[in-house]
Amino acid sequence: MSRGVGPAVIDIEGTTLAGTERARMRHPATGGVILFSRNYRDPAQLQELVREIRAVRRELLLCVDHEGGRVQRFRSGFTRLPPMRRVGELWDRDHEAAIAAARAAAVVMAVELAGYDVDFSFAPVLDLDYGSSAVIGDRAFHSDPLAVGELAAAFIAGLGACGMAAVGKHFPGHGYAAADSHVDVPQDSRALEEIIARDVAPYRPAIAAGLAAVMPAHVIYTQADARPAGYSSFWLQEVLRGRLGFDGLIFSDDLSMKGATTAGGIADRARIALAAGCDMVLLCNDPAGQDELLDALGGVPPVAERRFARMRRARGPDTSEAAYRDAAAVISKLA
Secondary structure (H helix, E strand, O other): OOOOOOOOOEOHHHHHHOOOHHHHHHHHOOEEEEHHHHHOOOOOHHHHHHHHHHHHHHOOEEEEOOOOOOOOOOOOOOOOOOOOHHHHHHHOHHHHHHOOOOOOOOHHHHHHHOOOOOOEOOOOOOOOOOOOOOOOOOOOOOOOOHHHHHHHHHHHHHHHOOOOOOEEEEEEEOOOOOOOOOOOOEEEEEOOOHHHHHOOOOOOHHHOOOOOOEEEEEEEEEEEOOOOOHHHHHHHHHHHHOOOOOOOEEOOOOOOOHHHHHOHHHHHHHHHHHHHHOOEEEEEHHHHHHHHHHHOOOOOOOOHHHHHHOOOOOOOOOHHHHHHHHHHHHOOOOO
């Protein structure tokens, strides 16, 4: 049981825990810890770091961005995962082989992360590649909504078979807006009908495949709402919860990103994201801001257990060594 964990997901600075970081993890508003490349030196160090985190507070979610390609935080000692574009390129030649490859990538990711007691990765990317967003680019499976939906569903099924939850991002779609929300406030001026018909389409098969969580984009879709999707009850409650029937957990994207600054200071960003429909909020690369965030969220109700519990890693039926080796052999041809 989560015992009433809070909505904040925070990070740490190095390869071991500082006293201040232990204190933040014990704060009742904290619900998870995200790891980055700076937190990883080698497998033995990661194992010890995770042991330290679990010893501080066992119920916290432990997560990472480990998509593959240029977004893979742990490298030495881990299988090199290809950017998902490689799977999309295979789709253009052989649909069945691509679906098998998407599942294989998920199995390799899940088995290797599970070996270090990491609960989940923020994957898969469900954005379409329009050729205009450098920050998405080859992180996207494809430009075709049908391809993205089917490949994402296979990826989600692969994770699920290994007991790992999937997080779809960046809802409703970051692939069209050219600006990078890490350093800018992107806008997408397309008609709402087009965004729903194309960019939102992959979420339907993904949800049907068991998608456990969604991360909205720090993008303003000007024809739908003046606020970025992560602060928009229209996108999170009317579209995602209402039209799509999604009942999983919603994570904000990192509130330290430039695209999140439209809502004011850290405390305001978190409150607005939660009010709009997010269940948990991330704040990374800002230790002082984390203290402000935790203080601001001290009285916020705990995350709904039924959503939080789905993010916990569980042992799946297909985590045998043979299944892992077979999946790794498939992926080695694409890396």
